[in-house]
Amino acid sequence: xxxxxxxxxxxxxxxxxxxxxxxxxxxxxxxxxxxxxxxxxxxxxxxxxxxxxxxxxxxxxxxxxxxxxxxxxxxxxxxxxxxxxxxxxxxxxxxxxxxxxxxxxxxxxxxxxxxxxxxxxxxxxxxxxxxxxxxxxxxxxxxxxxxxxxxxxxxxxxxxxxxxxxxxxxxxxxxxxxxxxxxxxxxxxxxxxxxxxxxxxxxxxxxxxxxxxxxxxxxxxxxxxxxxxxxxxxxxxxxxxxxxxxxxxxxxxxxxxxxxxxxxxxxxxxxxxxxxxxxxxxxxxxxxxxxxxxxxxxxxxxxxxxxxxxxxxxxx
Ligand code: UDP
Ligand code: MG
Numbered sequence: 669x670x671x672x673x674x675x676x677x678x679x680x681x682x683x684x685x686x687x688x689x690x691x692x693x694x695x696x697x698x699x700x701x702x703x704x705x706x707x708x709x710x711x712x713x714x715x716x717x718x719x720x721x722x723x724x725x726x727x728x729x730x731x732x733x734x735x736x737x738x739x740x741x742x743x744x745x746x747x748x749x750x751x752x753x754x755x756x757x758x759x760x761x762x763x764x765x766x767x768x769x770x771x772x773x774x775x776x777x778x779x780x781x782x783x784x785x786x787x788x789x790x791x792x793x794x795x796x797x798x799x800x801x802x803x804x805x806x807x808x809x810x811x812x813x814x815x816x817x818x819x820x821x822x823x824x825x826x827x828x829x830x831x832x833x834x835x836x837x838x839x840x841x842x843x844x845x846x847x848x849x850x851x852x853x854x855x856x857x858x859x860x861x862x863x864x865x866x867x868x869x870x871x872x873x874x875x876x877x878x879x880x881x882x883x884x885x886x887x888x889x890x891x892x893x894x895x896x897x898x899x900x901x902x903x904x905x906x907x908x909x910x911x912x913x914x915x916x917x918x919x920x921x922x923x924x925x926x927x928x929x930x931x932x933x934x935x936x937x938x939x940x941x942x943x944x945x946x947x948x949x950x951x952x953x954x955x956x957x958x959x960x961x962x963x964x965x966x967x968x969x970x971x972x973x974x975x976x977x978x979x980x981x982x983x984x
Contacts, residue, residue, distance in 0.1 A: 671695070671702040671774070672756045674747030676740050677719070678709040680761040684718045687761050692726070694767040698774055705730045705747045705974075706761075710737035716971075723973055732972035741842040742967040744822060748831055750974050757825045764863045765823040772858065773825040782853035784825040787817065791862040804882050811892050816845050816885070820857065827853070840960050843881075843888040850889075887952055894953065897946040904939065 673691065677684060688704070695702045706719045708731065716733050723729040732746055744758055755777055759765045769786055776784045790798045805818040822844055826834070833851040887893065915928075 669700050669755065669774075669778075670753045671698070671700050672747075672751035672753030673702065673704045673770075674707065674744060674751060674756055674758050675704065675761050676707045676709055676743030676747065677711060677715050677761040678737060678740070678743070679711045679713045679715060681711070681714045681718050683762055684715060685722065687763055687767075688722050688726070688729075690763065691759070691767045691770075692728075694770045695728075698771060700774070703728050703730055703752060705732065705750055707731070707743040707747045708733040709740065709743040710734045730972070730974050732974055733970045735968040735970045738967040740822075741844055744844060745842065745966050746969070748826075748834060751831060754828050755825055756828075756831050758822045760823065766860060766863060769823075769860060776856055776858070777825050777827065780854065781856045782827040782830045783848065783855035785820055785848075785855055785857045786823045787819045787857045787859050788821070788823075788862045789859060790819060793862065804885075808882075808885055811886060811890060815849060817857070819859075820845070822848075824848070829853070839888075840962075840964065840966065841884060841888060841956055842966070843884045846885060846889045883952075887956070891953070893949045897949055900942065901946070904942070908935075 673695065675687070675691075680687070684706075691704065695704075704726075706722070706729065708716045708719055710733075716731075719729075719731045719733075723731050730750065732750065734743070734746075747758070748756060755774070757770060757773060759767075765786065773784045773786070790801070793801075801818055805816060808816055826848075830851055830853045833853070834847060837847050837850070
């Protein structure tokens with residue numbers, strides 16, 4: 669069985685050589701033919717040079733470099749598109765995904781699972797981040813149409829047919845966690861101990877990026893926020909009508925003196941705010957439609973040493 673390892677890299681020059689060494693050792697140990705595809709996502713720290721050097725020394729290495737930073741989703745997509753293996757493993761370059769697990773993944777795959785998912789514990793993560801993540805997953809599982817699990821990321825093995833399924837989803841705004849769940853197939857999850865980032869480097873995800881990613885997840889897989897807008901709107905209209913009736917009745921029975929300054933201001937600002945939020949929600953969806961209709965490519969390639977997909981040259 670041929671295996672392809674897809675590794676998105678963004679500013680990973682410090683660890684990439686060590687990563688390659690560790691991963692090659694594991695892959696050689698499996699005695700299966702393999703290729704490693706490094707996707708340089710527009711790094712600015714010499715990652716590409718490091719990758720080119722690795723590729724020069726190791727015929728199993730393919731690489732592809734983007735013209736700028738397009739994001740991890742695009743990098744993974746590029747890797748999957750060019751993967752020639754019967755199974756593909758997606759792996760981070762920062763050694764947070766332990767290479768030792770490759771063997772285990774393969775083993776589970778041969779037992780017939782199309783997706784073998786490594787789930788990390790949150791041991792050692794900052795408490796705030798853990799709490800935010802928990803809340804987020806609780807929320808998204810109530811709202812979105814696909815089920816997502818905390819700690820389940822992109823570290824997984826995907827069979828050929830599952831990869832082909834993923835590649836049929838051509839949306840521009842990619843939310844992998846959701847896409848992986850959407851394609852289905854037999855999946856199995858196993859846990860591993862959380863590993864902190866190598867070399868003390870910071871996660872490439874800023875809080876803002878994470879927040880936007882979270883929003884993507886909520887909006888990519890359903891239109892429930894729009895539904896919510898309709899319900900809230902109906903509720904408020906009902907309240908307003910009842911209130912108006914009450915005001916009229918009071919005015920008719922007790923005269924027209926109706927001091928309502930506070931009510932008025934509260935209603936105006938409250939409703940104004942609500943309308944802004946709802947407009948924002950609608951705008952989000954329209955924005956998505958706008959981006960999708962442009963049909964822009966997910967990324968642009970600056971350079972690569974790729975052979976056509978399906979050809980594996982290196983490895984055991
Ligand atoms: N990455 C990428 N493009 C980006 C951000 C990250 O290709 O814009 C890569 C990064 O090099 C790493 C993986 O995606 O291999 C995960 O990134 P990171 O470790 O920063 O995320 P975390 O582990 O915090 O989820
Ligand atoms: Mg990481």
